[in-house]
Amino acid sequence: MKAGSNLLNAVSAIALSAGIVVAGAGVVSFATVTVAEAAVISRVDVRGNSRVDASTVRGNLTITPGAQFNNNDIDESVKRLFSTGLFSDVRISVSGSTLIVEVEENQIINQVVFNGNKKLKDADLKQVVQSRQLGAYNDLSLQADVQAIRDAYSAIGRSDATVTTRLVPVAGGRVNVAFEINEGDRTxxxxxxxxxxxxxxxxxxxxxxxxxxxxxxxxxxxxxxxxxxxxxxxxxxxxxxxxxxxxxxxxxxxxxxxxxxxxxxxxxxxxxxEGERYVFGDVSIESTVPGIDSDSLKGLIETRSGAVYSAKDVEDTILAISDRVATQGYPFAQITPRGDRDYNNRTISVVYLVDEGTRAYVERIEIRGNTRTRDYVIRREFDLSEGDAFNQVLVRRAKERLEALKFFTSVNISTQPGSQPDRVVLIVDVQDDSTGEFGVGGGFSNSDGFSATVDITERNFLGRGQFIRASVGGGEDSRDYSLSFTEPYFLGYRLAAGFDLFKNTDSSYDGFDIDNQGINLRIGAPITENIYLSTAFRYTQTEYSDVTLTSITSMPERNAVQRAINNGGHDVASLSYTLSYSTLDNRTLPREGVSAYLTQEYAGFGGDSEYIKTTAKANYFHMLSESADMIGQVSVGAGHVTGVGDDNLRVFDHLFVGQKIIRGFDTRGIGPRVFNGTTEVGAAGGTTYFNGTVEVSSPMPLISRDMGLRFNVFADAATLYGNDISAADFGTQTLVGSDMEWRASIGAGVSWASPFGPLRVYYAEPVVKESFDDIKKFGFGASTRF
Structure with missing residues (x-):
């Protein structure tokens, strides 16, 4: 670049000495006087301007009256005038003590129009072109606009789009610019x-x-x-x-x-x-930092000797050690893995070296590309801020957190030197993604018929990172409404606080309808990267309507409804906590990892029910065949509820098990039942359940994997037993099925990662069942994004 500038100056000097002035990009004009040495002028005469004020021209000159100037000043003045975009030609000459500046003004753009565009709207194209209404017309800018429009079409898969321009002169030195677009076919x-x-x-x-x-x-x-x-x-x-x-x-x-x-x-x-496949050899830690004991860090190692080599395990180990030594007062400590390959045995031994790293500080964090998501939503995912010690491991963790939000199509974090040698600038480049979802789900029951649910979800509400969902659903005998909101960083801390408002009605019971409404207040926080703790307070108000006591065939239900009517309804106030754990590699389609949760709920804060309810579930995913993308899954779950105090549990406080736990059976489909003689009159619920699932899934055979279709086969098993209803509530009726009896089903299904979201359909056949169980063999569900 410097050589090119010197060459241009030399050419200018030669031209000026010959009476020629080089004016910008290829425009050559003859001057009236040769300027070979430094000269002085007394005035500047601007000619040819009609719209642009002469003072604007003079303001872009490096030559002023009374001051010496030379060829370089003339050259720089011409460049400045052209760079304004106001002129199509500039000529500078000297006549006596007068500097003459002759300009030809660019035409003014009267209007910019786009013709032939359907896939990209006018508003989108206006964002990519430089030509603007009332702006100066420029040939070079126009050609750049043509390429920008083609690039925009390439970005949506139309690489063969063609763009031409048409200029229409109008009065007053103005021109209309039209871009004629042939969008072509999708590439x-x-x-x-x-x-x-x-x-x-x-x-x-x-x-x-x-x-x-x-x-x-x-x-x-x-x-x-x-x-x-x-x-x-x-x-x-x-x-x-x-x-x-x-x-x-x-x-x-x-x-x-x-x-x-x-x-x-x-x-x-x-x-x-691909190369060879390696396993870990010897793994150790060495420290050169006084005060850091290597032995105390060995428990943080994720890489185990004999295990298949994994870069992620190495990264997790580096992160864990970095966190530990930073809390011990060594924020600049650098953890470097040193690998030693044994090509014969195909092992990699790893030594984690803990050294004093370079002292560098974060000068600022610069965020770019976010058109919707607020800056603070991105900044809060960093465990470091301006002025903190720079730590590459924490930067990598922030990148993973930003990607896990699913707010962006891409996340890239780079560094640039700061204002001082020990300062670093973090550059965060992101591209916003759609975060709204529209969902529809449903099923068919041999007792309740079809049911459906519609919900709208926004995971990045107003770009603030907040979660909001509204849902409406129901079937032939039920209606459900809910509204949920979550603030993931409550009071500026990594606390997810939110609420759920809900209302549902159920008229499937004999002799009465149930109306439930209430609120759920919750707050949660991560304990580690894999463990999460949440707590909730839930208040539910239950009312019974359209009651005909003589039509309630189940005596326990009749007595529970009668007591609730006498009390003006039935209220439940409970406090619960949930401890969850996850190492899943992908939450949408897990192939490896474990997820588990434990929930305990205590009801008795002034409501009409008092009990302790515990539920738990664990899932294990493992790749059975990498080449076939065959995934195995094993799930186990359990639940138990017990009354507190002297009162028995009412029937509605018991546990009920159906198709959500064991496919092939209806809602409240298994477990203890109330009988009047030989006639079943209703589900009584149970106090304890256990369940298990084994499932294998793989891409649909004979269909391209790009379609996202997967076939799965499964086997479910569950049992629900025990009951704590008062014997007096049964009257002359009896309880059947309170013993621990297992049910089982086998089935197959298809899941589709469709453009509308995941779709699932299954068919399950009960193979172990009781004569009084309710069966539901077919189910489906769907959701979509927008």
């Missing part, structure tokens, strides 16, 4: 080919990357839009995938896309070299 991705992969099939690797092959519904997902930056990001996804599965030598040899202009389709080819 598809015909295929994605992997070369060099042996351990994992093409289908499995295609699941890892975000670029997808074009399919029937690609016009909705837009995942088949080719983008070079996205392909580079896919390379990184492949690296992490292989690094976490033992392939420490993996590398991407090349990745490119070829456009078949005849068919307007890309063919993407990714060539990889």
């Amino acid at each position: 598809k991705i015909a295929s994605i080919n992997f070369v060099g992969n042996q351990a994992f099939g093409d289908g499995r690797l295609a699941d890892v990357i975000t670029t997808k092959r074009s399919g029937m519904l690609s016009f909705l997902t837009r995942k088949d839009v080719y983008d070079e930056d996205k392909l580079r990001a896919d390379e990184e996804l492949l690296r992490r995938f292989y690094y976490n599965r033992g392939y420490a030598d993996f590398r991407v040899i090349s990745s490119f896309a070829e456009l078949d202009e005849t068919n307007n389709e890309y063919v993407v080819t990714i060539t990889v070299e």
